[in-house]
Amino acid sequence: MNTVTPTPGDIRLVVLDMAGTTVADGGLVERAFAAAAAELGVEPGSARHAEHLAHVRATMGESKISVFRHLFGDEERARRANTTFEKAYGALVDEGLIAPVPGARETVEELAGSGRTVVLTTGFARVTQDAILDALGWQDLVPLTLCPADAGGRGRPFPDMVLEAFLRTKAAEDVTQVAVVGDTSYDVLSGVRAGAGLVAGVRTGAHGDAEFRPAGATHVLDSVADLPALLTGAR
Known part of the structure; x- marks a missing residue:
């Protein structure tokens, strides 16, 4: 059977973590x-x-x-x-102690503008996720947000939220057309276990290269703001 290795340009669905990846919460x-x-x-x-x-x-x-x-x-x-x-x-x-990671909102908007679907995920409960979205004015930024309870309750490092995003959005024909991006080894591992074609760790949060590579990251980025260039081949 012939297999085709996915390229960044093949990505149709982007699953982004929140705290540490798109949201700076300062510990x-x-x-x-x-x-x-x-x-x-x-x-x-x-x-x-x-x-x-x-x-x-x-x-x-x-x-x-x-x-x-x-x-x-x-x-x-x-x-x-x-x-x-x-x-x-x-x-x-x-108390206003969170803010977007610089360029995060613009990244989401650019990805959506390129025809890709973006989903925001978290390890927090829904009440906390909604509080963050409300504080940032992101309630309508993406078509779908997921917390562990929305995908059976197990959360990361299980692949459930990634697969739930894949099933609900129907944005991709194959899991290899999914990108998963997060700031922890568990974000990376959840993407790997889901079979995502691109799994990137970002250096704006809890973990770094030493954790990302062993977990199976295909890419490591300084910030989520670098993602659009990676997907268009400009990086």
Whole structure:
């Protein structure tokens, strides 16, 4: 059977992460985690807190409830932590502490203008995702936004949100026509597992080259703003 290796120009659907990729949040995840940890009796400065924070950093991009299930064990404690985290992060968003990554909105608009479909995804709950979209005035920026609950609840590093975007938008005929872009190894791994033709890590967030390449990234970019040039062959 003949196989055709996809090129960047073949991409019809672009699945973009939010915090760290298209949205600059200045470390708000760690600040919100501190509030969640305190709710569960984990004292700032303690060895346990440091251990938990290291896990949060390593698993950036994963569904937050999954992270808390790992850290706190039983479902009730995980949900308490997750609720506190979402409230704390939402309050920080309401304080105006997030902004678009420079060139992110223009990138989305350029991709859409070239006939590609763009979907925004997150590891946050829907309430937090909507708060971010509202704060940035991005409610109508893309035709579809997804959180883990929209795709069965597993979130990254599973491929579910990427495949959900593929199925819902019908923008691509084959998963090799999908690009996945994010700032964490879990973003990259979710794209690889989905069979995306282009999987790029961006250096504006939690992880860098040392994490992207082992996870299977086909490209590493300084910023999401570099994506249109890559897709048109100008980069």
